[in-house]
Amino acid sequence: MDARKVILLVGALLVAAVTAFMARSMFTGANTPVAVAQDAEPQGPMVLVATRSLPVGTIIDADSFRFQPWPEDLVQGSYFIRGEANMDSLLGTVVRTEVTAGEPITQGALVRPGDRGFLAAALGPGMRAVTVPVSAQSGVGGFVFPGDRIDLVLTQEVEGDGPTLHASETFVRNLRVLATDQRTTTETNEEGEREVIVSNTVTVEATPRIAEKIAVAQTIGQLSLSLRSIADNTAELERAIAAGEVELPDSGDPAAERRLLLEIAQRPTDTDTTYVTGGDVSRFQRRTVPRTGSNDAGFGAPADAASQMIGAMVAAASGNAGGNVGQPDAVPAGPSVRVARGNTVTHVPVGGN
Secondary structure, rough: OOHHHHHHHHHHHHHHHHHHHHHHHHHHOOOOOOOOOOOOOOOOOEEEEOOOOOOOOEEHHHEEEEEEEHHHOOOOEEEEOOOOOOOHHOOOOOOOOOOOOOOOOEEHEEEOOOOOOOOOEEEEEEOOOEEEEOOOOOOEEEEOOOOOOEEEEEEOOOOOOOOEEEEEEEEEEEEEEEEOOOOOOOOOOOOOOOOOOOOEEEEEEOOHHHHHHHHHHHHHHEEEEEEOOOOOOHHHHHHHHOOOOOOOOOOHHHHHHHHHHHHOOOOEEEEOOEEEEEEHHHHHHHOOOOOOOOOOOOOOOOOOHHHHHHHHHHHHHHOOOOOOOOOOOOOOOEEEEEEEEEEEEEEEEEEOO
16 A cells, blocks of 8 residues: 555544543533532521511411521511511411511511400401301311301291291302401311311301391391302302402502402302292292282281282272272262372362352
8 A cells, every 4th residue: 555545544534532631521521410508498587477478457377387497687576586486376366567479577577366456456447346156066167267258148938918038148248257246267187177167156257238237147147157168259250340340450460469369258248149948949838028918819818018018008099098998988879079198189069168
């Protein structure tokens, strides 16, 4: 072989070997992980912070807070520090000043049960506290706890000349339970499960108008609690949107819209009430209100108030001051003048006194 060709071949092999080595080194270096120095443990004391936004009136539970490292030079004396604060004593307290998510919870921001102004702090703006007497049957067997939401059902009997009308009506919905008896927290057993305790009274949060309705309802009949599902809040919001009761802000701010929708979902309502009568349960019960007048259809159900009013109008038009329909004053023979004094109509003969 020519010496020149041999030299060229050896040179080409050397160039190929160097190129392959450099390519291997480049790819190997790209896959090498870079070690980043990290602290083994976060520095600073563990401070109690809110896990979510806590508006005024929020009842604190175990999911409302967590401990988080905080710069030592920013720690204040009003903060709750791990190892120094009793966390069990915070359960059931009420937020007095709003706390944003991630913000440290201060001692002045909470009101404890038994403290002065505790119940007033638990109420939302413009709301009232109303207490309803309950029993094991009307109080869902003690399975209603502070923080739950309920509907109120009024059961009554409407009397009349005929058979009694038995009726039940859900006249207010989506009420927040503030306390059961004098307890504002949920009692738990040794296993950490909710302890069911039958209460004699339940205190709920209501608007002023709904509070008046509840007060009147207690004089009409018996009140019963109906426990709502957590998912019903979403359904109530969808109903309000479909009915046009919700006006979203024009600014298009997502945070403002979320606050508005949350407020509407938690708002008690007394519209779109539902009812059931005895006739809806049994064929031997009434479906309508008993009348008060003459007998009707063998039930002893007399004419209602509307019929009586119509009869009075007919009596007045016929000139019968006594209201006896079909028996007008006698019309004198000969010329006469018809004189009306209010609802009284008389016929005066011409030439008479």
